[in-house]
């Protein structure tokens with residue numbers, strides 16, 4: 001017999017033993033996921049016996065996590081900008097860094113105020129950006145484009161889960177014929193794959209379980225910025241805005257790519273760790 005309190009203590013010590021820095025937080029998540037109740041309330045019954053099936057379930061989660069498998073995939077759901085998103089193998093996990101793109105779009109959108117903007121999210125993945133923008137700007141028409149069938153399933157589920165009425169298109173953002181078919185947008189946003197060959201060779205264990213296609217940005221990590229900017233630049237209305245999430249240290253190069261493609265007034269925005277995370281630019285009024 002193991003009590004709930006003992007089980008919780010075991011989870012913490014097992015995760016700590018495998019050097020998971022956030023073991024306290026993760027133990028809380030695992031316990032709450034297994035018992036379907038908030039930890040402080042659960043621990044009011046710390047001396048009660050934990051049901052066998054739950055003990056087994058908790059141990060299976062801890063064992064999986066101990067191999068470096070991401071907590072988010074184990075839980076199957078993760079929060080982004082205060083909203084729930086279903087996640088699992090085959091879809092990139094929404095990251096807090098990416099919330100910066102939402103804040104930046106909202107800041108600029110409120111400054112420029114354009115009613116019912118047409119927004120496209122390229123490489124939409126779980127849909128965290130597209131869905132959140134639709135929730136924040138309800139009168140926007142949001143189009144999410146994603147190529148992976150697995151990611152598309154999550155995207156659809158997440159739009160429905162959050163009651164976000166967005167348009168979802170299966171397609172490759174590097175396919176010029178796809179861009180040609182669509183009308184112009186006021187705003188394009190994207191968190192494309194941006195890791196370099198060197199980053200890909202040295203992935204953190206957790207990240208190595210995520211889809212390579214969502215991470216690999218070619219030799220220098222900038223392949224998608226080069227190709228997407230050139231393919232999509234005419235799909236932004238003159239005076240419209242393009243926002244990219246970028247990797248650490250890619251700011252100057254992505255700014256240069258924007259300038260070479262007829263954009264102006266580029267701006268950097270920083271994430272909560274004070275790292276330049278977003279580059280935005282306006283399409284010139286006439287070029």
Ligand code: GLN
Pocket residue numbers: 095097191192193194195207214215216
């Ligand atoms: N932010 C991710 C990471 O650091 C990379 C995501 C991406 O390439 N867009 O692992």
